Amino acid sequence: MSDPTASAEQPLPGQNHFVADIEQTPLEATGTVDTTEAPKSQWKEAWKVLKGNWLFWVSAVLLLFILVIVIVPGLFSGVDPRSADLSKSLQGPQSGHPFGFDKQGYDVYSRVIHGARASVVVGLLTTIIVMIIGIITGALAGYYGRWVDAFVSRVTDIFFAIPLLLAAIVGLSALNNIWPDRGYWGGVIAVVIALAAFGWPQFTRIARGAVLEIKHLEFVDASKAIGSSQMKTLFSHIIPNSLAPVIVTATVSLGVYIVAEATLSFLGIGLPSSIVSWGNDIAAAQSQVRTGSNLHVLLFPAGGLALTVLSFMLLGDAVRDALDPKVRK
Amino acid sequence: MWGYIARRLLQTIPVVLGATLLIYAMVFLQPGDPIVALFGEKPVSETARAQIEAQYHLDQPFIVQWLLFLKGAMVGDFGLSYSGQPVSDLIARALPVTFQLAFMALVIEAVLGVIAGFYAGLRRGKIFDSTMLVVSLIVIAIPIFVLGFTMQLVFGVQLGWVPPTVGGNVTFTNLVLPAVVLGLVSFAYVLRLTRTSVIENLGADHVRTALAHGVPRTQVNRRHVLRNSMIPVVTYLGADLGTLMGGAVVTEGIFNINGIGNLAYQAILRGENPTVVSVVTVMVLIYVVMSLLVDLLYAALDPRIRYV
Numbered sequence: 001m002s003d004p005t006a007s008a009e010q011p012l013p014g015q016n017h018f019v020a021d022i023e024q025t026p027l028e029a030t031g032t033v034d035t036t037e038a039p040k041s042q043w044k045e046a047w048k049v050l051k052g053n054w055l056f057w058v059s060a061v062l063l064l065f066i067l068v069i070v071i072v073p074g075l076f077s078g079v080d081p082r083s084a085d086l087s088k089s090l091q092g093p094q095s096g097h098p099f100g101f102d103k104q105g106y107d108v109y110s111r112v113i114h115g116a117r118a119s120v121v122v123g124l125l126t127t128i129i130v131m132i133i134g135i136i137t138g139a140l141a142g143y144y145g146r147w148v149d150a151f152v153s154r155v156t157d158i159f160f161a162i163p164l165l166l167a168a169i170v171g172l173s174a175l176n177n178i179w180p181d182r183g184y185w186g187g188v189i190a191v192v193i194a195l196a197a198f199g200w201p202q203f204t205r206i207a208r209g210a211v212l213e214i215k216h217l218e219f220v221d222a223s224k225a226i227g228s229s230q231m232k233t234l235f236s237h238i239i240p241n242s243l244a245p246v247i248v249t250a251t252v253s254l255g256v257y258i259v260a261e262a263t264l265s266f267l268g269i270g271l272p273s274s275i276v277s278w279g280n281d282i283a284a285a286q287s288q289v290r291t292g293s294n295l296h297v298l299l300f301p302a303g304g305l306a307l308t309v310l311s312f313m314l315l316g317d318a319v320r321d322a323l324d325p326k327v328r329k
Numbered sequence: 330m331w332g333y334i335a336r337r338l339l340q341t342i343p344v345v346l347g348a349t350l351l352i353y354a355m356v357f358l359q360p361g362d363p364i365v366a367l368f369g370e371k372p373v374s375e376t377a378r379a380q381i382e383a384q385y386h387l388d389q390p391f392i393v394q395w396l397l398f399l400k401g402a403m404v405g406d407f408g409l410s411y412s413g414q415p416v417s418d419l420i421a422r423a424l425p426v427t428f429q430l431a432f433m434a435l436v437i438e439a440v441l442g443v444i445a446g447f448y449a450g451l452r453r454g455k456i457f458d459s460t461m462l463v464v465s466l467i468v469i470a471i472p473i474f475v476l477g478f479t480m481q482l483v484f485g486v487q488l489g490w491v492p493p494t495v496g497g498n499v500t501f502t503n504l505v506l507p508a509v510v511l512g513l514v515s516f517a518y519v520l521r522l523t524r525t526s527v528i529e530n531l532g533a534d535h536v537r538t539a540l541a542h543g544v545p546r547t548q549v550n551r552r553h554v555l556r557n558s559m560i561p562v563v564t565y566l567g568a569d570l571g572t573l574m575g576g577a578v579v580t581e582g583i584f585n586i587n588g589i590g591n592l593a594y595q596a597i598l599r600g601e602n603p604t605v606v607s608v609v610t611v612m613v614l615i616y617v618v619m620s621l622l623v624d625l626l627y628a629a630l631d632p633r634i635r636y637v
Contacts, residue, residue: 154343154344155347157343157344157347158344158347158348158351159348159351160568160616161344161345161348161571161613161616161617162348162351162352162609162612162613162616163572163574163575163576163612163616164575165575165576165578165579166575166578166590166593166609166612167352167609169593169594169597170352170355170356170597170605170609171355173597173598174355174356174359177359178359255469255470256469259469259470259472259473262472263472263473263474263579266472266474266579267578267579267582269597269598279472282472282474282475283474286478289478289482298475298479302471302472302475305470305471306467306470306471306472306475307470309469309470310466310467310470313466313469313470314466
C-alpha cells in the first residue's frame with residue numbers, strides 16, 4: 001500500500017512535466033468572454049457584411065427608386081402614356097418630353113415610367129410563387145427522403161426537361177384560348193402563371209440540397225429530442241436554416257424573369273399590346289430603328305429594363321457574398 | 330459503368346413520358362376545335378370532319394391520342410401536320426440548322442467564358458476581373474433580342490460585314506453572328522461560374538499543398554485549379570444545349586433562320602398541335618441525352634467519381 005500523503009508530492013501518473021497553477025494560465029481570460037450573450041444569427045452576420053458593401057447600397061437605392069416608380073408612376077410623369085399625337089411622330093427628345101416620341105406619337109418618357117409596373121410585378125410575383133413552391137416541395141423531398149424524394153425529384157426532372165421559354169410560349173397560347181380578354185392584371189397574372197409553372201423546379205432542387213445538408217445537424221436532433229413534431233421541426237428549424245441559397249438564387253431569378261417577360265412580349269405572346277410595358281415598347285421599337293435612326297425609341301425602354309435587371313443582379317451578388325462564407329475574402 | 334448507364338437510361342423513361350404527356354395536355358386539352366381552325370371561313374362537311382378526326386385520332390380519348398403519338402414517335406414517325414406534311418420531315422429539315430447554330434453558340438460561350446472566367450478568378454479584384462464582371466452583368470441585363478437587333482443593325486446593316494438575315498442561305502460564316510447573339514447570355518453565366526469556382530479552388534487545401542511541394546504556379550493553376558473548376562461549368566454547359574435550342578426561338582426570329590425554334594414558334598401561333606408536341610419531344614430527348622453525357626464526363630474530370 002502506498003502512503004497517500006507521499007503521493008501528493010510524487011507526480012501523478014502521466015504528469016511528468018511542469019503544470020502551472022490555474023492563476024498563472026491565460027485561461028483566466030475566459031472570464032472576459034460573455035457566455036450569456038446570444039450567438040449572432042447567420043442573418044445578423046450577413047447584414048454586417050452587407051452593410052459594408054457599396055454595391056449593395058447602390059442596388060438598394062436604385063431598387064427603392066424603381067419601386068416608387070412602380071407604385072406611383074404619376075409622381076414622375078403627368079403625361080398619359082396612352083395619348084398619341086401623330087403630329088409628333090418619331091420626334092427626338094425635347095423640353096417637356098426628355099425621351100422624345102415614338103412612331104405613334106406616344107411620349108416615350110411617360111411610357112418608360114408607366115411600363116415599369118408590368119415588368120417589375122411579373123418579376124416579383126413569379127419569384128415569390130416559385131420560391132414558395134420550391135421551398136415547400138424541396139424541403140419535403142429533402143426531409144422525408146425515400147418515396148417523397150423520388151417522386152418530387154422525378155417531377156422536377158420532367159419540368160426541367162422542357163426548355164423554359166418554349167414551355168412558357170405553349171402555356172401562354174393555351175391561356176390565351178382558355179382565358180381571353182383578361183385586362184391589365186389578368187394579362188400580368190397569365191404571364192406569371194406561365195413562367196412560374198416551369199420555373200419552380202430550379203428552387204425545389206436548391207432547397208432540397210440545402211435541407212439535405214443540414215438535416216443531420218445537432219439542432220435538428222435537439223428539436224426532435226425536446227418533443228417537437230416533425231412539422232414544427234421542419235418549419236421552424238430546418239426551413240429557416242436552409243433559406244440562404246434560395247434567397248441568393250431568387251434575387252438573380254427576379255432579373256431573369258423580368259427579361260423573360262420582355263422576351264415573351266417581344267414574341268407577341270406575353271402581355272397584350274394594350275398593356276404599357278417595356279417588352280411591348282421594345283418590340284414595337286424594333287421596326288422603327290431598322291435603319292439606325294430614331295434610336296431613342298429603343299434606347300430608353302431597353303435602358304429602363306436593363307437598369308432594373310442590373311440592380312437585381314447586383315443585389316443578388318451582394319447578398320451571395322454576404323451569405324456564402326466560401327467566397328468571402 | 331455499363332450498369333450505371335443502363336440505370337440512368339431507365340430513369341429517363343419516366344422523364345420523357347412525363348414531359349411529353351405534360352406538353353401534350355397543354356396543347357391538346359384546350360378549348361377550341363382545330364378542325365374549324367383548319368378550315369377557316371369555309372363550312373366543314375360532316376364526312377370531311379369524320380375523315381380528318383380519324384386521320385389525326387381526334388375522335389379518340391386524349392390519353393389514347395398520346396399513346397398513339399408515342400407509338401409513332403418511337404420509330405421516328407411524328408404523324409402529319411395539319412397542313413399535310415410529315416412532321417418528321419419538317420423536323421429533319423430544321424433540326425440540323427438549329428443544331429449547328431446551338432453548337433456554335435456553345436463552343437463560343439464555353440471557350441470565351443472559361444478563358445475569361447479563369448483569368449478573372451486568378452486576378453480577383455483587379456481591373457480585368459472588374460471589367461469582366463461588369464460586362465457579364467450588362468450582357469445578362471439587356472434582353473437577348475435587344476442585343477440581337479442592335480448587332481444586326483451594326484454588323485449587318487451599317488457595316489455590312491455579314492448579311493443581316495440568313496434565310497435559306499445557311500453557311501458557317503452566316504451563322505457566326507446569330508451564334509454569338511445566342512451564346513452571349515450563357516457566356517456571361519459561364520464566365521461568372523468559372524470565376525467563382527476558380528476563386529473557391531484557389532483557397533483549397535490541395536492547391537496549397539501542390540504549391541508547397543514546389544509545383545510551379547502556372548502548372549498548379551492549369552492542372553489543379555482549372556480542372557477542378559470545370560465540374561460545375563460542364564454541368565451548366567450540358568444543360569445549356571437544351572436552353573440554347575429553346576432560346577433559338579428569339580435568335581432565329583431576328584435573323585430569319587429556318588430552324589427548330591422558328592418551326593416551334595410558328596406552329597404554336599398557327600395551332601399546329603402535332604408539330605408543337607413533336608418539336609418539344611425532340612428537345613426533351615436532346616436534353617435527356619445531354620444530361621447523361623454530362624454525368625459520364627464527370628468521371629473524366631473528377632477521378633474521385635466512380636460509377637457502380
